[in-house]
Amino acid sequence: MKKLYLVFAVLAIAAMVLSACGPSGGGAPDCTKEDVFCVGLVTDVGKIDDKSFNQSTWEGVKQAETELGAYVQYIETTDAKDYAKNIATFADAGYDVIVTVGFGLGEATAAAAAAYPDTLFIGVDQFQAWEYDDDASNDLANVAGLIFPEDQSGFLVGALAAMMTKSNQIGAVLGTDVVPPVWRFGEGYRAGAQYINPDIEISVVYHNDVGFDKTFSDPEWGATTANSMIDKGADVIFGAGGKTGNGAITAAAQRKVYAIGVDTDQYYTLPEAAPYLLSSAMKLLTPGTFDLIKLAKEGNFPAGNFLGKAGYAPYHDLEDQVPDDVKAKMEEINSMLLDGSLETGVAPVKPE
Amino acid sequence: MDWRRFSFIALIIATLFGIVVSIGHEQTSPAIIITSMLATTIAVATPLTLGALSGVYCERAGVVNIGIEGMMLSGAFFGWLAAIYMNSVFNFSTMPSLLIGVLAAMLAGGAFGWLHALLSVTFKVDQIIGGTVINMLAIGITGFLNRQLFFEKGSIFGGQVPHAPGVLPRIQLPILADIPVVGRVFDQQPIAITAILLVFLTHYILFFTRWGLRTRAVGEHPRAADTVGINVRKVRYANVIIGGLMAGLGGAYFTLESVPSFEPLMTNGRGFIALAAMIFGNWTPIGSWAAALIFGAAQAMQINLQFFREMIPAQWAFLQQSYIVGLAPYILTMIILTGIIGKNVPPAADGLPYEK
Numbered sequence: 028m029k030k031l032y033l034v035f036a037v038l039a040i041a042a043m044v045l046s047a048c049g050p051s052g053g054g055a056p057d058c059t060k061e062d063v064f065c066v067g068l069v070t071d072v073g074k075i076d077d078k079s080f081n082q083s084t085w086e087g088v089k090q091a092e093t094e095l096g097a098y099v100q101y102i103e104t105t106d107a108k109d110y111a112k113n114i115a116t117f118a119d120a121g122y123d124v125i126v127t128v129g130f131g132l133g134e135a136t137a138a139a140a141a142a143y144p145d146t147l148f149i150g151v152d153q154f155q156a157w158e159y160d161d162d163a164s165n166d167l168a169n170v171a172g173l174i175f176p177e178d179q180s181g182f183l184v185g186a187l188a189a190m191m192t193k194s195n196q197i198g199a200v201l202g203t204d205v206v207p208p209v210w211r212f213g214e215g216y217r218a219g220a221q222y223i224n225p226d227i228e229i230s231v232v233y234h235n236d237v238g239f240d241k242t243f244s245d246p247e248w249g250a251t252t253a254n255s256m257i258d259k260g261a262d263v264i265f266g267a268g269g270k271t272g273n274g275a276i277t278a279a280a281q282r283k284v285y286a287i288g289v290d291t292d293q294y295y296t297l298p299e300a301a302p303y304l305l306s307s308a309m310k311l312l313t314p315g316t317f318d319l320i321k322l323a324k325e326g327n328f329p330a331g332n333f334l335g336k337a338g339y340a341p342y343h344d345l346e347d348q349v350p351d352d353v354k355a356k357m358e359e360i361n362s363m364l365l366d367g368s369l370e371t372g373v374a375p376v377k378p379e
Numbered sequence: 380m381d382w383r384r385f386s387f388i389a390l391i392i393a394t395l396f397g398i399v400v401s402i403g404h405e406q407t408s409p410a411i412i413i414t415s416m417l418a419t420t421i422a423v424a425t426p427l428t429l430g431a432l433s434g435v436y437c438e439r440a441g442v443v444n445i446g447i448e449g450m451m452l453s454g455a456f457f458g459w460l461a462a463i464y465m466n467s468v469f470n471f472s473t474m475p476s477l478l479i480g481v482l483a484a485m486l487a488g489g490a491f492g493w494l495h496a497l498l499s500v501t502f503k504v505d506q507i508i509g510g511t512v513i514n515m516l517a518i519g520i521t522g523f524l525n526r527q528l529f530f531e532k533g534s535i536f537g538g539q540v541p542h543a544p545g546v547l548p549r550i551q552l553p554i555l556a557d558i559p560v561v562g563r564v565f566d567q568q569p570i571a572i573t574a575i576l577l578v579f580l581t582h583y584i585l586f587f588t589r590w591g592l593r594t595r596a597v598g599e600h601p602r603a604a605d606t607v608g609i610n611v612r613k614v615r616y617a618n619v620i621i622g623g624l625m626a627g628l629g630g631a632y633f634t635l636e637s638v639p640s641f642e643p644l645m646t647n648g649r650g651f652i653a654l655a656a657m658i659f660g661n662w663t664p665i666g667s668w669a670a671a672l673i674f675g676a677a678q679a680m681q682i683n684l685q686f687f688r689e690m691i692p693a694q695w696a697f698l699q700q701s702y703i704v705g706l707a708p709y710i711l712t713m714i715i716l717t718g719i720i721g722k723n724v725p726p727a728a729d730g731l732p733y734e735k
Contacts (some may be wrong), residue, residue, distance in 0.1 A: 105526075232685040235505040236705045241647060251422055255682050258415035258563065259407060274638045281546055298542050299639055311485065 059121030087316025181215025202268025246274025409702025424675030429629030446513030456632025458484025491621025492623015
């Protein structure tokens with residue numbers, strides 16, 4: 028029954044698909060010319076001003092506009108089926124660099140890179156597996172995956188949680204650990220908390236009990252799990268895993284305990300949780316995107332995986348509640364992680 | 380209520396709790412584990428209970444309802460939509476917005492209930508097909524409107540999901556909430572409490588009122604009911620619409636009580652699990668509720684076992700695979716369906732359109 032139901036669901040949704048809009052013309056330079064440097068950005072499903080992934084990446088592209096004199100343009104994707112079409116719109120117009128935002132565009136980006144060998148592609152959060160295989164025919168010299176050390180982001184907020192808890196119990200609610208970045212966030216969090224206090228009680232729960240399609244879009248489960256942790260005594264909750272994690276964060280805020288966001292500064296994306304949002308485990312998208320565009324412009328485009336930087340978001344409304352020694356310790360840990368003198372000790376993927 | 384089934388259900392819930400306590404007691408005191416698991420169990424069971432009640436009303440009147448899932452989903456969406464509209468367009472404050480949201484959720488479920496009644500009572504469509512239509516329609520409508528209203532440029536919210544008004548606050552029942560360990564049961568959000576009250580109310584209505592007697596008569600033997608002057612059509616319509624209201628309220632749990640946001644396909648099969656709970660409970664309100672609690676307890680166990688993952692003894696290592704624990708209720712449902720624990724007796728005229 029459920030399978031039939033799913034098939035119907037797919038059909039029903041497919042029937043309601045809308046088309047994406049193309050880049051607006053009017054006064055645009057001719058990107059096919061050698062001396063015109065054009066950068067196009069294709070968003071994941073959502074708006075360019077989503078205060079999250081799309082916006083942070085776009086800010087990196089805009090930095091290239093002001094500092095490198097690039098002509099920049101974006102296309103907002105409204106449906107996942109339009110990924111390839113939107114990328115092709117830029118590629119056909121002769122754009123030099125095309126930035127695609129998010130894990131979801133990985134396949135479309137790789138396909139476009141093969142079809143347009145003269146265009147450079149930057150895939151944000153798109154791990155390039157070909158870099159590690161022996162089959163040279165898979166190699167794409169014109170794609171760079173901008174990836175991030177999630178274990179370091181997790182480590183930072185784990186340390187912060189361990190310093191801010193009063194009950195000596197903290198929790199993390201995540202999507203499935205089959206996805207390596209999620210696993211790294213969770214285990215980095217654990218490692219960071221134990222770095223501060225080896226005896227701390229940490230609950231790290233992954234949403235492994237449902238299908239892959241639901242693991243990141245089950246806010247109700249995230250809220251239930253967070254509530255369960257809070258009932259047990261946890262007073263800092265880290266939510267990492269799309270809508271599932273957001274459910275945990277809003278539930279924590281409802282129960283008036285500290286919450287920690289993920290990926291970008293969620294103070295702006297989850298206003299309902301903002302008053303209790305301690306920080307967010309961040310991927311620094313803006314500088315990472317800009318660095319890659321700059322390398323492309325200079326002709327040093329690094330195909331393969333390009334490791335960006337981890338960070339943590341400002342304390343915002345809780346600035347006064349975070350003691351100065353905690354702030355100092357956080358900065359110290361951050362700089363130690365950056366210069367490599369401190370390692371998280373987290374395996375890149377979950378061991379078998 | 381047959382006591383054999385009831386004690387079987389209680390035994391299962393106690394076993395699930397017992398396993399977690401025996402694993403985790405060294406790290407966390409049993410009282411805290413039980414409190415936390417009770418709270419989770421009741422929260423998770425809330426939409427299942429309401430969904431199962433929806434099934435009880437419909438099927439006791441002789442209309443099979445597999446559209447519970449769709450009714451819940453539309454309740455979740457329209458309740459959330461109404462709350463947001465009230466809050467951000469008409470500037471209502473939080474509580475009135477949420478209450479109007481709950482009302483809208485029930486009405487959305489009720490509207491689908493009416494549609495189901497129209498299809499199955501008036502047009503005598505195969506009721507399984509009718510339910511499937513409702514599920515498909517709900518997925519389509521909620522997904523489409525969600526996108527049109529919130530993600531399209533030029534829509535009322537300009538492509539930004541506005542600030543949701545929040546969720547319904549917890550209500551602490553005086554005195555009861557202060558009891559140690561089980562007190563948390565009486566410290567719940569309003570829909571969870573309402574669901575429990577509705578279980579007993581439905582039990583009373585179904586077995587101790589004229590309305591209930593007529594409903595059961597129509598579900599068991601509509602011709603006999605018709606001969607003594609009961610309007611079969613009217614009774615079925617009313618009960619299916621009431622069932623829709625229940626499922627709509629169950630949907631409100633997702634977006635107005637659990638999290639202040641909506642996701643396409645958010646109910647995630649809960650409507651079908653509710654149907655299983657209803658069968659598990661042998662088409663009785665209290666039995667269905669107890670069965671919903673088993674599903675709730677299984678999820679509480681799943682979550683709590685992850686807290687104590689490192690402490691699971693080696694010979695029980697399979698418990699580390701959380702999806703195995705998640706399978707427990709489904710396996711139990713199958714065992715129940717085989718009839719080992721008492722016979723399952725659906726209403727005799729369940730699923731049959733009534734021809735005069």
